Amino acid sequence: MHSQSHLDPKSLTRLKSLAWMKPDQAARLATDAVALKVPRDGPIFQQGEASSRVYILLTGVAKLCYVNRDQRVLVGLVGPGEVFGLSSLLPPTTRPFRCEAFTDCTVAVVKPEIFVETVLGIPAERLSLVLDVTVGRWWGMLVRYANHVGLGLRERLAGALLDLATKFGVRDSRGTLLTVKLTHADLADLVGASRQRTTEQLNDFEREQVIVRDGRRLIIVPEKLYALVQAPPED
Structure with a gap:
């Protein structure tokens, strides 16, 4: 006490x-x-x-x-x-x-x-x-690094996309449109993973409809991404 x-x-x-x-x-x-x-x-x-x-x-x-x-x-x-x-x-x-x-x-x-x-x-x-x-x-950045320790690529990438949506996003009817253009290699560097694995995870996110591709632009659906980050890990 x-x-x-x-x-x-x-x-x-x-x-x-x-x-x-x-x-x-x-x-x-x-x-x-x-x-x-x-x-x-x-x-x-x-x-x-x-x-x-x-x-x-x-x-x-x-x-x-x-x-x-x-x-x-x-x-x-x-x-x-x-x-x-x-x-x-x-x-x-x-x-x-x-x-x-x-x-x-x-x-x-x-x-x-x-x-x-x-x-x-x-x-x-x-x-x-x-x-x-x-x-x-x-x-x-310090907080994000601490948050990433021990997390899998799925959670790290979701967290990075949410951070980007907060800093470089504008509202869109489908979610939040990223105004900064990032390649898959850029995102891979951001989360400390290979470009191939990052691309595979982005494809999974697209199938789960937590991100939307509009040509070369990326639209984030923050509510769905946040729910994914907060979900308990699978056994």
């Missing part, structure tokens, strides 16, 4: 990553943050929940995991002084990873707007817009 307490400003400035903060900054941040004690293997935040807080690891080690169907992928470990839960600094989104205490941990928890305005001295909305058009795409 987690326990909460007030945060001592010195617990922040003792961290190498935040030692540069002025005493008044540390005091303001400590006033608006909460110190959370999390026992080993306890959850810090859940995958899929709304991103609404920034976390600073004060003591211990935490781990970020991606739970993909029945598989658990260890994305990385977090050490003292690291700031994490950074999806909350991007436009409204949900947590792509689950975070747990690898050892007993003490974590500072603060609202993203408080963290940004106190530590950086700029409006959180401005930072969010800048991050979205800079590191946002790299964050998306």
Whole structure:
């Protein structure tokens, strides 16, 4: 069970990553943050929940995991002084990873707007817009890579097509038309498979009517593709 307490400003400035903060900054941040004690293997935040807080690891080690169907992928470990839960600094989104205490941990928890305005001295909305058009795409690639680990070609290709439909799609009466022209070799590179196997899987998708070919253009049916990705694996 987690326990909460007030945060001592010195617990922040003792961290190498935040030692540069002025005493008044540390005091303001400590006033608006909460110190959370999390026992080993306890959850810090859940995958899929709304991103609404920034976390600073004060003591211990935490781990970020991606739970993909029945598989658990260890994305990385977090050490003292690291700031994490950074999806909350991007436009409204949900947590792509689950975070747990690898050892007993003490974590500072603060609202993203408080963290940004106190530590950086700029409006959180401005930072969010800048991050979205800079590191946002790299964050998306990290999440997609973690999502692909352990998946078969069918699921990887479906996920890649859904991502492309979100970024480069326009609505069509039959689904979502991709405005970017990609060859089968391009898609094969995107999902880490041979062109032949990728072509075979695209043909299967077409027979299942989750994609539609219109000459050289590709139309995605997102609802059907998403259902395919979420379906339990066959025995």
